Amino acid sequence: MDKNSYSEFMENLYKFPLWIKQAIYINLSTDLKKYLSQDFISAQQDELFHVYQPKLSELGEQELENKDSCWDDNIYTFLNCCKNNMNLVEIALAGSFSMEEMAKAFTFCMDQKYFTEDIPVLVSALAGFIAGKYRTGEYFIRAGKMSIDDLEKVLARQQELQSKGKHVFIAELMVQMGIIKEKDMRSVMLIKEEAGKKFVLTDENIPKVISEEQDLDILAENQKLKEECEILKVKLSRILTFIKENKV
Numbered sequence: 001m002d003k004n005s006y007s008e009f010m011e012n013l014y015k016f017p018l019w020i021k022q023a024i025y026i027n028l029s030t031d032l033k034k035y036l037s038q039d040f041i042s043a044q045q046d047e048l049f050h051v052y053q054p055k056l057s058e059l060g061e062q063e064l065e066n067k068d069s070c071w072d073d074n075i076y077t078f079l080n081c082c083k084n085n086m087n088l089v090e091i092a093l094a095g096s097f098s099m100e101e102m103a104k105a106f107t108f109c110m111d112q113k114y115f116t117e118d119i120p121v122l123v124s125a126l127a128g129f130i131a132g133k134y135r136t137g138e139y140f141i142r143a144g145k146m147s148i149d150d151l152e153k154v155l156a157r158q159q160e161l162q163s164k165g166k167h168v169f170i171a172e173l174m175v176q177m178g179i180i181k182e183k184d185m186r187s188v189m190l191i192k193e194e195a196g197k198k199f200v201l202t203d204e205n206i207p208k209v210i211s212e213e214q215d216l217d218i219l220a221e222n223q224k225l226k227e228e229c230e231i232l233k234v235k236l237s238r239i240l241t242f243i244k245e246n247k248v
Helices: 003-014 018-035 058-066 073-083 088-095 099-111 121-131 136-142 148-163 170-176 182-194 212-246
Strands: none
Touching: 003 088, 018 182, 058 073, 073 088, 073 099, 088 099, 099 121, 121 136, 121 182, 136 148, 136 170, 136 182, 148 170, 170 182
């Protein structure tokens, strides 16, 4: 699977008739709303980690070219994909990586200053959370959903409950105390859980679309066959009439 297969997959979806695309959109929208908060559904491309396209800094370009640090080959493969303007979904599919593996490579390269400095906050926050670099509270702080004071209140409440013999997870308390919405919490937890899965896109998965030119050819061929059929009917009728009149 390479970038071209992914691009072909998307291009063929774009070619679908509007009534098909609308039906797909409605069904996917309904499905996504079951699991994701509105923030994730309405997010722009540069706000979502999975579809973000990293840009190499001068330092990243130098490391890719010289390999001075002798990192794992996967890091250089990742950097090379970034240099070729691939987004994280394309890189994951091209290398059969999970999104969790992408997040670890991304955060590593980010720490090494291999990317330009303009990485969106939401992208870096989710990458760190998926990679296990940030805990739940730190993710929501970095994403601008809660403050350090909010987290301290949650930790104090957790300690209070533990002193009474009750164990409650931080994430659960955030929701119970009304600091984080339940659907926001479920969204990031589900994304992190599924980030460990690998997705394989093969040529068999790519939808086939009959182009407009092919449609016209088929219509023309069908019309030609209909006309030939009518001519044959007329000829057969004349033959039958001749046989009947002449008692052949």
